[in-house]
Amino acid sequence: MHSPMIDHMLVLKRVIHYxxxxxxxxxxxxxSCSSSLVSYTNAxxxxxxxTRKSTSGFCIFLCDNLISWSSKRQATLSRSNDEAEYHGVANVVSEARWL
Structure with missing residues (x-):
């Protein structure tokens, strides 16, 4: 931002065009008549x-409406698929707690 170059302006133009x-x-x-909160997660x-780190993602629905989603690389290494899934579940539970 302190010294923008031509390449930066071209990328900005591409983003604005998109x-x-x-x-x-x-x-x-x-x-919807129901008030159910449903979440899905995978890792x-x-x-x-x-880095051999796992990637996890989730989506949260209130009734039929998508209200939150995320996908990111996990901060720690998992020793198994179950552990990677557990970290993904922990992420979605911590997010749903604030909704």
Missing amino acids: IQGTLDYGLHLYK DWAGCPD
């Missing part, structure tokens, strides 16, 4: 070939 093409995208919210064990 955003202009996605103005009609969005999340749809539907009226891949040692999916990163460089």
Whole structure:
């Protein structure tokens, strides 16, 4: 930001062009009679070939509406697929606690 170059401006122009093409995208919210909170999670064990860290992701639905989602590399190494899944579940539970 202190010394922008031509390459930076080209990337900025590309990002703005992408955003202009996605103005009609969005999340749809539907009226629903139930008030259930449902979450889904998944993890891949040692999916990163460089660090051998797992990647986990989740999505949380309130009724039929998607209200939160995330996908990120886990901070610690998992010794098994079960441990990687456990870390993913811990992430979604900590997120759902604030909803």
